Amino acid sequence: MRGTGGSTYHGASENSSQPASAATLDPSKSENPMHVSATLPQHNLRAVPDEVRRIEADGYDCVVTMENRHEPFIPLGIAAVHSERVWLATSVAISFPRSPMVTASTAWDLQGASDGRFVLGIGSQVKGHNERRFSVPWSAPAPRMAEYVQAIRAIWHTWSTGEKLSYEGEHYRFSLMTPNFTPEPIDAAPPIMIAAVGPAMLRVAGQHCDGVRLHGFCTPDYLRREVMPELQTGLDRAGRSRSDFWITGGGFICTGPDDETVERMVEWVRYRIGFYGSTRAYWPVLEQHDLGDLGEKLNHLSRNDGWGEMAGCVDDDVVQLFAAVGRHDQIAGAIAEHFDGLVDEVNASVSMDIGADLPPDVIQDIQAIPTDGS
Numbered sequence: 001m002r003g004t005g006g007s008t009y010h011g012a013s014e015n016s017s018q019p020a021s022a023a024t025l026d027p028s029k030s031e032n033p034m035h036v037s038a039t040l041p042q043h044n045l046r047a048v049p050d051e052v053r054r055i056e057a058d059g060y061d062c063v064v065t066m067e068n069r070h071e072p073f074i075p076l077g078i079a080a081v082h083s084e085r086v087w088l089a090t091s092v093a094i095s096f097p098r099s100p101m102v103t104a105s106t107a108w109d110l111q112g113a114s115d116g117r118f119v120l121g122i123g124s125q126v127k128g129h130n131e132r133r134f135s136v137p138w139s140a141p142a143p144r145m146a147e148y149v150q151a152i153r154a155i156w157h158t159w160s161t162g163e164k165l166s167y168e169g170e171h172y173r174f175s176l177m178t179p180n181f182t183p184e185p186i187d188a189a190p191p192i193m194i195a196a197v198g199p200a201m202l203r204v205a206g207q208h209c210d211g212v213r214l215h216g217f218c219t220p221d222y223l224r225r226e227v228m229p230e231l232q233t234g235l236d237r238a239g240r241s242r243s244d245f246w247i248t249g250g251g252f253i254c255t256g257p258d259d260e261t262v263e264r265m266v267e268w269v270r271y272r273i274g275f276y277g278s279t280r281a282y283w284p285v286l287e288q289h290d291l292g293d294l295g296e297k298l299n300h301l302s303r304n305d306g307w308g309e310m311a312g313c314v315d316d317d318v319v320q321l322f323a324a325v326g327r328h329d330q331i332a333g334a335i336a337e338h339f340d341g342l343v344d345e346v347n348a349s350v351s352m353d354i355g356a357d358l359p360p361d362v363i364q365d366i367q368a369i370p371t372d373g374s
Contacts, residue, residue, distance in 0.1 A: 032367035035061035037089070037248070038356035039349035040079060042070035049082040051355070056086045059363045060356070064091035064121070064347065073106050080114035088114050091213055091248075091347075092123035092195045096144070097134040100151040100172055107152075108159065108183055111190045121213050122148070123195030126281050142200035144171050149192055149208045156189040158182075193246065197282060199230045206234020211246030214343070217276040218250045219321045222288045223342050242372055248345035251338060252323040255331040255348070255358070262327055265350050267311070269323050272351075274310030278302035289321060328358065332365035344373040 038055045040063040041047055055063055063079055063086055065072040072090045079088055088110065095103065103122065110118040124130075124141040131138050147169040154167035158177050165177040191210035196202045197217075205212035212231060214223075227250070235245060252272070254265035276282050277291075278298035286295045294313060301309050324331065324338035335346060346366065348356035358366075 032061060033371050034343075034367055034369045035087075035248075035345040036358070036363050036366050037062035037064050037087075037091075037345055037347045037349075039063070039091075039347065039351070040065050040075050041353075041355065042066075042072070042075050043353075045075060045078060048075050048078040052079040052083045052086070055356070056083050058358070059360045059367075060086060060348070061367070062087035062089055062119075062345065064089045066091050067094050073110065076110055076118065077113060080110060080118070083114075083117075085117075087117050087119055089119035089193075090121040092121040092193075094125050094129075094134065095122040095148050095194075096124060096130055096141075097136050100148050101155060101174065104152045104155040105183070107190050108156065108186065111188075112184070112186045116187055118190045119193060119211075120152075120190045121193045121195065123213070124201070126279060139171065142198075142204050145194060145201065146204045146208050147171050149194065149204075152192065153189070160185060160189065191246070193248070198284060199226070202227060202230035203234040203237075206231040206240075206245065207237045208234070211248065211344075214247065214249035215276070215282070216249060216252045216347075217273065217282050217285055217322065219285060219288065220251070220338060220340060220342070221321075222285045223250050223339075225288065226284065228342065245373065246345070247343045247373065249347065250343045251346075252350065253331065253335065253346060253348060254319075254323050254325045254350065255328060255334075257328050257357075259327065262325060265354075266319055266323070266325060268350055268354070270314045270319050271311040273314045273318060273322055274298055274301075275307070277314070278310065291318070294318070328362050331358075332362060332369065335366055336369045339369075341369070341371045344371045 038060045041051055042065055052063055065075050072093045076088045076090065093103070107118060107120040124145055127138045130136050151167050151169065151172045151174060155165065155174060157163065158165040159182055165174050167174045193211040193213050194201065194205050194209050195213045195215065196205045197215050202212065214227065235241065252269045254262055254269055256262045256265060277286055277295055278301065280299065283292065283295045286292060297313055298310055301307070324334040326334040339346065348358050
């Protein structure tokens with residue numbers, strides 16, 4: 001079978017665009033139209049059991065980890081055996097430094113350990129991080145990511161069916177799988193979601209993946225005018241509809257029990273906007289609002305050790321573009337207005353260092369917000 005970039009995959013489907021059989025994040029099969037996730041602390045693995053039990057008891061739908069200062073998969077392995085209901089997701093693990101075989105194996109084991117509650121979230125990262133932080137070669141990320149996802153699905157298909165492993169693409173080739181290296185079967189392979197900002201990667205997500213993890217550096221206008229049309233193009237190529245697809249992220253949430261706490265969260269987000277806005281890959285979002293000059297200014301600061309000055313360049317109007325803001329008694333309404341039903345899941349944690357602390361009744365109010373996916 002001929003796939004993206006001329007790749008050949010003999011496996012589950014004659015249409016390489018269709019995701020293989022997987023556990024499905026489907027809001028229509030849940031009591032909650034919108035899901036609420038919380039970031040799992042990663043700096044102290046001993047705290048994971050108590051924290052995931054608290055998150056689950058409070059009513060959150062999902063816990064997520066990220067590849068920042070710590071490795072993202074190990075905490076979810078601990079969480080898998082100390083929870084019963086919540087989804088467990090990487091948001092995200094960096095793809096290209098890992099062989100698809102390594103990622104496929106880790107995800108398979110986490111899916112088994114969690115009884116089918118794991119979601120594999122992967123992202124390409126930018127060129128500088130790949131070459132200088134991870135020391136791996138760089139190439140056009142969107143076609144490479146499409147191959148990466150296809151390769152993982154080919155590996156999982158072999159493990160599920162016993163059929164010969166045969167995937168050949170421009171970047172990845174897999175043809176060896178013996179019984180000694182084949183893991184035990186599981187009920188369904190994990191869903192795959194990818195991080196996407198630009199048009200090409202958004203189309204890859206819609207065509208090849210079960211969902212997309214949108215960056216917090218995103219505004220409602222960018223969601224409507226750029227993100228959704230590109231995702232729909234990918235979905236159309238795969239012959240799928242919006243209801244077959246999961247969208248998470250796409251903005252920040254600044255909340256707390258009182259105005260003082262909310263303001264602290266706003267200041268944290270103000271810095272994050274400045275930090276992300278300094279990277280050229282994210283400038284299409286700024287350009288949507290005629291803020292190209294802000295990107296240039298932030299980029300100049302990043303190249304001249306001006307990290308501490310970035311937040312001062314981001315005014316309150318810009319923060320409002322990127323974030324839903326309000327106290328706990330206001331935040332459900334702010335989320336409904338800001339995201340306007342476009343996403344299926346929001347993350348209540350402002351960072352991996354600041355845990356989500358929404359009261360259970362507020363979580364329920366957010367979960368009642370209708371989404372386009374439902």
